[in-house]
Amino acid sequence: MTLTTPPEPAAADLVDNNQKPVGYGRMLRKEDPRFIRGLGRYVDDVQLPGMLHMAILRSPVAHARIVNVDTTAAEALPKVKAVITGETLKGLGLDWMPTLSGDVQAVLATDKVRFQGQEVAAVVAEDRYTARDALELIDIDYDILDPVHDVRKALEPSAPVIRDDLDGKTDNHIFDWETGDKAATDAVFAEADVVVTQDMVYPRVHPAPMETCGAVADFDRVDGKLTLWSTSQAPHAHRTLYAIVAGIPEHKIRVISPDIGGGFGNKVPIYPGYVCAVVGSIVTGKPVKWMEDRTENLTSTGFARDYVMRGEIAATRDGRILAIRSNVLADHGAFNGVAAPVKYPAGFFGVFTGSYQLEAAHCSMTAVYTNKAPGGVAYACSFRITEAVYFVERLVNCLAAELGMDQIALRRKNFIQPDQFPYTTKTGWVYDSGDYDAAMTEAMRIADYDGLLAEQAAKRDRGELMGIGVAFFTEAVGAGPRKDMDILGLGMADGCDVRVHPTGKAVVRLSVQSQGQGHETTYAQIVAEELGIAPDDIDVVHGDTDNTPFGLGTYGSRSTPVSGAAAAMAARKIRDKAKLIASGMLEVSVADLEWQKGSFGVKGDPGTSVTIAEIAMAAHGAGDLPPGVEGGLDASVVYNPANLTYPFGAYICVVDIDPDTAVVKVRRFVAVDDCGTRINPMIIEGQVHGGLTDGVGMALMEVIEFDESGNCLNGSLMDYLIPTALEVPHWETGYTVTPSPHHPIGAKGVGESATVGSPPAVVNAVIDALAPYGIRHADMPLTPSRVWEAMQGRARPP
Numbered sequence: 001m002t003l004t005t006p007p008e009p010a011a012a013d014l015v016d017n018n019q020k021p022v023g024y025g026r027m028l029r030k031e032d033p034r035f036i037r038g039l040g041r042y043v044d045d046v047q048l049p050g051m052l053h054m055a056i057l058r059s060p061v062a063h064a065r066i067v068n069v070d071t072t073a074a075e076a077l078p079k080v081k082a083v084i085t086g087e088t089l090k091g092l093g094l095d096w097m098p099t100l101s102g103d104v105q106a107v108l109a110t111d112k113v114r115f116q117g118q119e120v121a122a123v124v125a126e127d128r129y130t131a132r133d134a135l136e137l138i139d140i141d142y143d144i145l146d147p148v149h150d151v152r153k154a155l156e157p158s159a160p161v162i163r164d165d166l167d168g169k170t171d172n173h174i175f176d177w178e179t180g181d182k183a184a185t186d187a188v189f190a191e192a193d194v195v196v197t198q199d200m201v202y203p204r205v206h207p208a209p210m211e212t213c214g215a216v217a218d219f220d221r222v223d224g225k226l227t228l229w230s231t232s233q234a235p236h237a238h239r240t241l242y243a244i245v246a247g248i249p250e251h252k253i254r255v256i257s258p259d260i261g262g263g264f265g266n267k268v269p270i271y272p273g274y275v276c277a278v279v280g281s282i283v284t285g286k287p288v289k290w291m292e293d294r295t296e297n298l299t300s301t302g303f304a305r306d307y308v309m310r311g312e313i314a315a316t317r318d319g320r321i322l323a324i325r326s327n328v329l330a331d332h333g334a335f336n337g338v339a340a341p342v343k344y345p346a347g348f349f350g351v352f353t354g355s356y357q358l359e360a361a362h363c364s365m366t367a368v369y370t371n372k373a374p375g376g377v378a379y380a381c382s383f384r385i386t387e388a389v390y391f392v393e394r395l396v397n398c399l400a401a402e403l404g405m406d407q408i409a410l411r412r413k414n415f416i417q418p419d420q421f422p423y424t425t426k427t428g429w430v431y432d433s434g435d436y437d438a439a440m441t442e443a444m445r446i447a448d449y450d451g452l453l454a455e456q457a458a459k460r461d462r463g464e465l466m467g468i469g470v471a472f473f474t475e476a477v478g479a480g481p482r483k484d485m486d487i488l489g490l491g492m493a494d495g496c497d498v499r500v501h502p503t504g505k506a507v508v509r510l511s512v513q514s515q516g517q518g519h520e521t522t523y524a525q526i527v528a529e530e531l532g533i534a535p536d537d538i539d540v541v542h543g544d545t546d547n548t549p550f551g552l553g554t555y556g557s558r559s560t561p562v563s564g565a566a567a568a569m570a571a572r573k574i575r576d577k578a579k580l581i582a583s584g585m586l587e588v589s590v591a592d593l594e595w596q597k598g599s600f601g602v603k604g605d606p607g608t609s610v611t612i613a614e615i616a617m618a619a620h621g622a623g624d625l626p627p628g629v630e631g632g633l634d635a636s637v638v639y640n641p642a643n644l645t646y647p648f649g650a651y652i653c654v655v656d657i658d659p660d661t662a663v664v665k666v667r668r669f670v671a672v673d674d675c676g677t678r679i680n681p682m683i684i685e686g687q688v689h690g691g692l693t694d695g696v697g698m699a700l701m702e703v704i705e706f707d708e709s710g711n712c713l714n715g716s717l718m719d720y721l722i723p724t725a726l727e728v729p730h731w732e733t734g735y736t737v738t739p740s741p742h743h744p745i746g747a748k749g750v751g752e753s754a755t756v757g758s759p760p761a762v763v764n765a766v767i768d769a770l771a772p773y774g775i776r777h778a779d780m781p782l783t784p785s786r787v788w789e790a791m792q793g794r795a796r797p798p
């Protein structure tokens, strides 16, 4: 297959959709006219006749035995229609549900509460206010237990056992996992000139999407059909799980994810609230709505990260990196609810070898339970690649400091080279394509790296703290292949149906689900490019299991690598069929036809051609079609990717630190991304801008922390700080294009790239600024107090 990268339109070519561009380019988003007018339709906008409202009672403490639950007063409150407790669910066999990692999680607690904010009871009432009021009337008698929230203490023999519900469980250990070759790695380390060791913590953070999680459940008692509007990134996978867990036949369940106000992995798991809303509707016979508030979202839904890591890097004195060793303590909270392919309990952390040629690598990891909310895989994490990239890119800078080598020179010396692709890493990942030096060179050009170094030297002479931080990342996105990757037995492939209507307009139905990434636009562009139909004439349908083909949904930046491929392949199938029909219409053999983007013409006869619209009409028309050709112009594809795609990027961050207040200001940020063939550069830039903002947030201000009693300290946006326009610079983005060799249009994912790549760039910049103090590392978030603490007791530069 030949791969062609379409020419990049200039920034000025931002096209008005009325001009109906065909194919790739900076097309304005088709979804924006409704979003910017406030006309999006989110779960909370769903209003059904007779709809009731549900609220959830949550545990005020991190760890306690439930002695008694008294709901009499709540039930007696006028307008209350049902009070659901763990005991109610037990009667239905629904008090526990499977998690995506094969653990179990309490839907409503019966025996113990295991984290602050855990679901204990639910009230269904005529209005939201009554439901909330009734929560206060539920009387629960707790017998308080010691909590453990520090992963480093969870395995101590004196630590309280959190999961005593599990048979024979006497500690908080979940799993051990390792990858790479320990013996080979130890041997390389034993012989190396230089070994640098660094402990680092990737703190617990939260995706905090603008829209919290919620659902409207409508169980029809007559035909036994459940319709569930929910904030789901994976409607089909959720439907299958509801069928398995609740025993409702799958064809009697319809999951609809309408417009979603940001997902960022927060909306991958099935939350107890969804299940309770379903039970509430079954019990009352009415539709039931449940929407979280901000505190519920921050304290009880899927968190991200929480990895305590030790890194070791071995190198020669002249800067040849030989091996990397990692040791990780992974905090999974009270239930192992990580959403990752089952064979990858640590997600894709195995790519901690980064973008470098190594002789050996090894990781050992232990995952534990703590009295904190479950989750772990969220917040544009690319299945834990955020942790892996932060780990390796901090470690490389620690090595650069040790060797006294420039951070870019060290990276360039060790990059995997273009002719080495496909490159198999020491942990077994097959990187598909890359030209790392080209991306690095482009970032240096945009940043004027030499100029920055000169500026920094001059500032250091004046005692000013300026830092330059570099990070280079390679991601692995686009899970499957299905033989290697499944979630609870469901293989990671995705479907696409394309149907061309008689008048030449088309509809594309997808199994993936947009949460703001612009799928209605980019999938139309993919099919437009393949069929020569204007993107505005192509409707993209997603987020409704009754109207879309099966597939595993949107996360891990897998939509473009998997469904994007499915869309292109389905369009190509249509083109093949259109060719047969065209041969009948033009009365020539198929071999004499050539595709002219939008029409088939006769080779050597420029005047004779039929457009795709004419072919579509013929396909549905009264006349005869060539023998063996069915009517209609439709195609379906289930795409099982041959490999993941491996986007990469080079990031350079410039910070200034006020030596008196320790406030970090990100002054410049250059991001060069390579996601292969670029479908819509404007959308890609939007994805990158958002991800860079995330990265600055995590590096400098975001954290979910707990006090000694296990109380969450960041349950509101007053305490969980997310960056605003004031904290981020004007982003300077660039790109290179290295197509994926196995993807039909050469595209790689990009949705999480910047969130993955930017935190180490910011932290490297801060540490670089603090180099005159002899500081080699400080953990995120680098708040003024953290930076100030790091500077204490150290000589201020002259």
Ligand code: MCN
Residues within 6 Å of the ligand: 209, 261, 262, 263, 264, 265, 378, 379, 380, 381, 382, 515, 516, 517, 518, 519, 522, 523, 554, 555, 556, 557, 558, 559, 560, 561, 675, 676, 677, 678, 679, 680, 681, 683, 684, 687, 690, 747, 748, 749, 750, 751, 752
């Ligand atoms: N794209 C493109 N050319 C490419 C690659 C991607 O034009 N070579 C476009 C795609 O067509 C799509 C967008 O960029 O419109 C993102 O594509 P992709 O990288 O395939 O990622 P997904 O669509 O699978 O989105 C998931 C990813 C994840 S996992 C998180 S987390 C995240 C992210 O997207 N959540 C987001 N970006 C987000 N953006 C918004 N606005 N909201 C979220 O919740």
Ligand code: CUM
Residues within 6 Å of the ligand: 233, 263, 264, 265, 266, 268, 377, 378, 379, 380, 381, 382, 383, 384, 554, 555, 556, 557, 752
């Ligand atoms: Cu890991 S966050 Mo995204 O994959 O939905």
